[in-house]
Amino acid sequence: MVKVIVNDKIMDRSEAAIDIEDRGYQFGDGVYEVIRVYDGVLFTGDEHLERFYSSAEKIKINVPFQKEELFDLMNQLIQENKVKDGSVYMQLTRGASPRNHVFPGKDTTPVLTAYTKEVARPVESLENGVAAMVADDIRWLRCDIKSLNLLPNLLAKQAATEQGCYEAILHRDGLVTEGSSSNAYIVVDGKIKTHPATNLILNGITRQVLIRLCEQNNIPFFEEAFTLEDLRNADEIFVTSTTSEVMPVVKLDGKEIGNGKPGELTRKLQVLFVEEFESVKKAHSM
Numbered sequence: 055m056v057k058v059i060v061n062d063k064i065m066d067r068s069e070a071a072i073d074i075e076d077r078g079y080q081f082g083d084g085v086y087e088v089i090r091v092y093d094g095v096l097f098t099g100d101e102h103l104e105r106f107y108s109s110a111e112k113i114k115i116n117v118p119f120q121k122e123e124l125f126d127l128m129n130q131l132i133q134e135n136k137v138k139d140g141s142v143y144m145q146l147t148r149g150a151s152p153r154n155h156v157f158p159g160k161d162t163t164p165v166l167t168a169y170t171k172e173v174a175r176p177v178e179s180l181e182n183g184v185a186a187m188v189a190d191d192i193r194w195l196r197c198d199i200k201s202l203n204l205l206p207n208l209l210a211k212q213a214a215t216e217q218g219c220y221e222a223i224l225h226r227d228g229l230v231t232e233g234s235s236s237n238a239y240i241v242v243d244g245k246i247k248t249h250p251a252t253n254l255i256l257n258g259i260t261r262q263v264l265i266r267l268c269e270q271n272n273i274p275f276f277e278e279a280f281t282l283e284d285l286r287n288a289d290e291i292f293v294t295s296t297t298s299e300v301m302p303v304v305k306l307d308g309k310e311i312g313n314g315k316p317g318e319l320t321r322k323l324q325v326l327f328v329e330e331f332e333s334v335k336k337a338h339s340m
């Protein structure tokens with residue numbers, strides 16, 4: 055039987071129950087993380103947990119666990135479910151209390167839930183690239199918080215799917231922010247650009263890994279906003295996320311980018327990224 059976490063307990067999924075007045079369910083009043091598991095090992099677990107605490111703090115939820123406890127719980131869950139290549143989803147809500155917009159009192163404790171799943175690397179898409187479309191960024195002004203409120207992201211992703219696209223790349227008044235569930239980048243003349251980590255985007259963990267890899271390998275990287283025109287005329291486009299890794303975008307709004315194949319620099323970043331998680335796996339097995 056597959057196991058899940060509810061608060062500090064690991065239990066059979068069939069035993070897990072959440073109150074219908076949980077504020078996550080009623081208001082989306084909570085935060086979450088998705089952490090990649092490669093060969094049974096959490097990849098960038100520290101960074102994800104750090105962002106989890108930071109998101110919770112920004113919406114004034116106290117995480118009722120120490121970071122080490124959470125780390126241990128997630129690792130136990132991975133082991134119990136024998137996850138090989140997959141992910142851990144974890145969320146924390148403000149807890150269950152009679153529906154009221156005002157925060158509940160201190161006697162209401164936050165509710166942690168987590169589960170795992172097997173997720174194969176999207177090798178075919180990583181190899182050939184994917185199509186994307188452009189959409190209005192209609193989200194709020196605190197996109198730096200990984201909150202449960204994802205409705206605008208869902209609408210954009212659904213529109214993309216209906217257009218046969220993998221991702222919707224969002225813009226505010228012509229300035230590209232990010233993807234509906236990814237960070238977005240362009241390559242122009244050998245230089246990579248992505249929106250700076252402000253309140254208008256989620257500072258992706260994959261984005262942070264990529265910036266470090268670029269620094270270490272002397273690849274020019276600029277945290278600078280770019281326009282829709284820049285996007286349409288880019289030599290290369292790619293998006294990154296925990297499950298998409300470094301995903302080449304080879305078609306935008308039906309038009310080919312470059313020669314319609316993943317670009318050279320995107321390929322190089324893919325290689326560096328794979329080396330990175332392979333080295334984490336290796337370090338863990340020693």
Ligand SMILES: Cc1ncc(COP(=O)(O)O)c(C=O)c1O
Pocket residue numbers: 207232233234235236237255256257258259260261294295296297
């Ligand atoms: C809106 C948004 N931006 C960026 C990302 C990428 O973040 P990460 O690399 O931490 O998965 C995600 C991931 O789900 C996302 O939802």
